[in-house]
Every structure is written in structure tokens, then in C-alpha cells.
Amino acid sequence: MTFKQMFTSSVGKKLVMAFTGIFLVLFLVVHAGLNACIWAMDGGVMFNKAGHFMGSYVVPRVLEIGLFLGIFLHIIQGYMLTLENRSKRSVGYAVSYKDGSKWYSRSMAILGTILLMFFIIHWKHFWIPSRITGVEEIDLGNGFVVHNLYAVMQETFQSLWVVIFYVISCISLGYHLAHGFQSAFKTIGVHNKKYHVLISSIGYGFAIVIPLVFALMPISFYLHWVN
Amino acid sequence: MSQNKMNLKLKVWRQKNAQTTGAFVTYNVEGISDEMSFLEMLDILNEKLITEGGEPVAFDHDCREGICGMCSLYINGKPHGPWQANTTCQLHMRAFKDGETIVIEPWRANSFPIVKDLTVDRSAFDRIIQAGGYISVNTGNAVDGNSLPIEKQNADDAFAAAMCIGCGACVAACKNSSAMLFLSAKVSHLALLPQGAPERKTRVLSMVAQMDKEGFGSCTNTGACEATCPKEISIANIARLNSEYLSAGLTSE
Ligand code: SF4
Ligand code: FES
Numbered sequence: 001m002t003f004k005q006m007f008t009s010s011v012g013k014k015l016v017m018a019f020t021g022i023f024l025v026l027f028l029v030v031h032a033g034l035n036a037c038i039w040a041m042d043g044g045v046m047f048n049k050a051g052h053f054m055g056s057y058v059v060p061r062v063l064e065i066g067l068f069l070g071i072f073l074h075i076i077q078g079y080m081l082t083l084e085n086r087s088k089r090s091v092g093y094a095v096s097y098k099d100g101s102k103w104y105s106r107s108m109a110i111l112g113t114i115l116l117m118f119f120i121i122h123w124k125h126f127w128i129p130s131r132i133t134g135v136e137e138i139d140l141g142n143g144f145v146v147h148n149l150y151a152v153m154q155e156t157f158q159s160l161w162v163v164i165f166y167v168i169s170c171i172s173l174g175y176h177l178a179h180g181f182q183s184a185f186k187t188i189g190v191h192n193k194k195y196h197v198l199i200s201s202i203g204y205g206f207a208i209v210i211p212l213v214f215a216l217m218p219i220s221f222y223l224h225w226v227n
Numbered sequence: 228m229s230q231n232k233m234n235l236k237l238k239v240w241r242q243k244n245a246q247t248t249g250a251f252v253t254y255n256v257e258g259i260s261d262e263m264s265f266l267e268m269l270d271i272l273n274e275k276l277i278t279e280g281g282e283p284v285a286f287d288h289d290c291r292e293g294i295c296g297m298c299s300l301y302i303n304g305k306p307h308g309p310w311q312a313n314t315t316c317q318l319h320m321r322a323f324k325d326g327e328t329i330v331i332e333p334w335r336a337n338s339f340p341i342v343k344d345l346t347v348d349r350s351a352f353d354r355i356i357q358a359g360g361y362i363s364v365n366t367g368n369a370v371d372g373n374s375l376p377i378e379k380q381n382a383d384d385a386f387a388a389a390m391c392i393g394c395g396a397c398v399a400a401c402k403n404s405s406a407m408l409f410l411s412a413k414v415s416h417l418a419l420l421p422q423g424a425p426e427r428k429t430r431v432l433s434m435v436a437q438m439d440k441e442g443f444g445s446c447t448n449t450g451a452c453e454a455t456c457p458k459e460i461s462i463a464n465i466a467r468l469n470s471e472y473l474s475a476g477l478t479s480e
Pocket of ligand 1: 458
């Protein structure tokens with residue numbers, strides 16, 4: 001069996017979703033951790049240094065390429081799988097079966113679409129200015145000049161609509177993770193009961209904590225908890 | 228024992244054959260005992276239809292005792308009806324109330340084409356089994372019962388997986404029309420036993436390939452299959468199938 005056959009079968013396509021999903025979960029930890037620097041209460045010095053590290057050194061930049069590949073693969077494969085799976089039942093049921101599964105498990109594509117819209121706007125807010133169109137710079141002393149991403153955040157999150165949109169996206173992320181986290185591990189073959197219980201509990205915890213940390217960022221700026 | 232009699236309204240999917248489009252037809256049945264099975268209730272409907280010179284409703288059944296996997300029916304939005312861990316033939320009319328409307332649909336999946344009314348063609352499952360759901364052994368003389376040591380846990384898990392009766396409710400329940408619970412039960416019960424070991428890798432690869440060829444969808448672990456399975460096949464079997472597939476795929480030529 002070739003790799004191509006292996007990863008394009010029905011089980012293989014799920015494996016692609018699972019591996020990219022787990023990779024993106026790891027990225028979320030890094031992203032949430034770095035952004036938590038906004039709460040250092042130092043006017044954004046630590047946060048801007050962290051942003052500078054991510055944007056200017058080779059290791060994070062290479063990982064960034066991997067991240068984009070992972071995201072696009074996850075999105076494209078996700079849509080293809082959804083369309084393909086839908087085509088397997090041309091005539092639907094008059095009464096649908098809802099009790100056997102959670103609504104968010106059945107709605108991964110919709111939740112994912114909200115996240116995709118979020119990414120586009122989020123990239124436009126931060127990534128594109130920082131990497132391409134340019135961001136106002138700040139001197140942290142001794143000629144150490146970095147992008148003032150902290151100021152961009154401050155400005156962006158003055159708009160109530162942006163904050164609401166970010167919070168809705170975080171809620172979608174929470175539900176996407178509530179299904180995706182444990183599902184990914186099932187897909188890569190974890191079937192021992194003890195691990196499964198452990199992974200499910202970690203998954204639900206993760207699905208609450210990570211989106212909450214992210215949601216608190218725009219809220220903190222909007223309500224001036226940080227300045 | 229006193230029986231409660233009830234009158235019911237049935238909305239039944241009628242379809243002449245695979246080529247025509249079907250539609251719901253409403254029937255009223257009267258004096259149904261709550262001790263009857265669901266299929267006996269349909270028998271009464273059919274007798275009435277035949278007496279009136281109509282065409283009886285086609286539905287699958289055989290053992291009527293929950294072991295053969297022939298009965299199907301998607302009743303009020305759930306395969307095999309409202310009870311848990313139960314087949315349609317073992318569903319009794321006490322599950323319903325007098326005056327209730329019951330919607331009866333066939334299994335819906337393109338891989339299970341409708342033959343007539345509520346009967347679907349599930350031969351795709353047979354072809355998946357033919358692709359590797361067996362062991363090739365030269366039987367020879369009968370060996371001593373205890374000559375093959377098998378761990379109790381594995382024997383229990385293999386037995387639980389072997390409970391699958393191939394009814395197809397998992398496919399009917401799944402939003403992706405995936406046959407993964409069925410396949411995982413078949414792969415697991417052999418993978419857990421020493422007799423299944425020699426063909427372990429080729430089995431999972433060819434059975435997955437056949438499942439894809441039959442046009443079933445890809446599992447997204449929603450859990451609807453497990454919730455509706457009359458034999459309570461655990462979704463953990465799907466995770467085991469995935470690990471069998473991953474290791475077989477990575478180590479095959
Ligand atoms: S796994 Fe359960 S629902 Fe699916 S075919 Fe087997 S017995 Fe029926
Ligand atoms: S008729 Fe045999 S299981 Fe229902």
C-alpha cells in the first residue's frame with residue numbers, strides 16, 4: 001500500500017484531519033502562552049518582545065510555514081470530507097436522529113467555517129500588518145526596535161463589534177475543540193479505556209481554558225483592564 | 228393479563244423500486260395490543276391492505292428474536308425505534324401511546340439502495356466481509372479446547388465485538404453514512420484473537436478498501452452509531468480499527 005493510498009482512504013483522510021488538528025492544538029498553546037504576556041502590566045514591553053521573537057528568528061518562522069500548511073490542509077480536507085460525506089445520502093430522513101450525538105459533534109464544519117472567517121479577519125488585524133504592510137515601531141531601549149503590536153491590539157479592541165466577534169469565535173473554538181480534541185486521538189487509534197478517559201477530560205478542560213484565555217484578551221483591552 | 232388496545236396513525240415510506248421516487252403514505256391501524264411486537268403491528272397493517280386489495284408494505288425480517296440482523300426500519304427518527312440496545316423485531320407496542328403518529332422510514336444511505344418500500348439492499352456488508360472478514364485455516368483434526376491460551380479480557384472484548392449482527396443501523400444513524408462501527412466490530416473480533424493474527428494486516432487494509440469502494444462515508448466520531456446499535460458495539464472498536472489500519476498501512480509494502 002502506498003502512502004497516497006493510505007492517506008486518501010476513508011480512514012486515511014481522518015488521519016490527516018487528526019494529525020493536523022493535534023498540531024494546531026499545540027500551536028494554540030504556544031499562541032495563548034505568548035499572548036498572555038499582555039497581562040504582564042508593563043505597558044506591553046514583554047508582549048512586544050515575544051512578538052519580535054516570533055517574527056524575527058528562523059525557528060519560529062520555519063514553524064510558521066508548517067503552521068500555515070497545517071491550517072490549510074485541515075481546512076481543505078475538512079471541507080472535502082464534509083461534502084463527500086454529505087453526498088453519501090442523497091435522500092435524507094423526514095425525522096432526523098439527534099439524541100445519539102452532540103450537536104457540536106455534528107456541526108464541526110459550521111464551527112470550522114466561523115473559525116475560518118475569524119482567521120481571515122484576525123490575519124488582517126495582526127499578521128498582515130506585522131509581516132507585510134508594516135506596523136509602527138517602538139524602541140525598547142539600547143536601540144532594540146520592535147513592532148508595537150501591543151498598540152495595534154489596544155487600537156483594534158476599542159471597537160465593541162470586533163470584541164463581540166472575537167468572543168463568538170472563541171466560543172466556536174471551544175465547541176470545535178470539545179469534539180475535535182478527543183476525536184483526533186480516537187482517530188489516531190487510542191482505544192485503551194484509561195487513556196481515553198484521560199484524553200476526554202483533558203480535552204474538555206482544554207476546550208474551556210484555551211478559548212477563555214483568548215476571549216479575555218480583547219475583553220481586557222476593551223474594558224481597560226490592561227493599558 | 229389485561230391488554231391495552233391502541234389506535235395509531237402510521238406514516239410509512241412507500242417506494243415501488245430503486246428507480247422510482249417514493250413518498251409517505253398515511254395509514255390508520257386500530258385495536259393494536261401493547262403486547263404486540265412492532266413487526267406484528269405491521270403484519271396487521273399488511274393483512275388489512277391485502278384484504279382491501281392493496282399492496283402490502285415490504286419490510287425485512289427473519290428471526291424476530293433479535294439475533295439475525297435482518298430487521299431494520301428507522302422509526303420516529305431512530306434506527307430500530309425508541310428503545311436502547313434493541314432491534315425492531317424486539318420493539319413492543321407498549322413503547323407507543325394511543326393516538327400516536329409513527330413515522331417509518333427505510334435505512335437511508337446510497338450504499339444501501341432501496342429495493343422496495345422499507346427494504347434496502349445491504350449486500351455491501353457481505354462484500355466487505357468477503358474482502359477479509361474471515362480466517363483461512365486448514366481445519367484438520369479438532370484441537371484440544373484449551374490448547375490456544377487466550378487472555379480473558381481479549382476473549383471478552385472479541386466476543387463483545389462479535390455480537391454485531393450486521394443490521395446496518397450504524398450506517399443509518401450516522402450523518403456521514405459511515406460503516407465504520409460495523410467494520411470495526413468485524414476487524415476487532417478477529418484482531419483480538421490468535422486465530423486472526425496471520426491475516427491481521429491484510430484483513431484491515433482490504434476491508435477498508437472494500438468499504439470505500441462500496442461508497443460509505445468517513446467516520447467523524449459523532450457517536451450516533453454506538454447510541455443506536457442494538458448490540459451495544461462500543462465506539463472504542465473504531466479507535467482500534469484506526470490503530471490497526473495505521474500500523475498495517477505503515478508497515479505494509
Ligand atoms: S455495529 Fe451494531 S448497528 Fe452496526 S451493523 Fe453491527 S449490530 Fe448493527
Ligand atoms: S428479525 Fe432477526 S434481528 Fe430482528
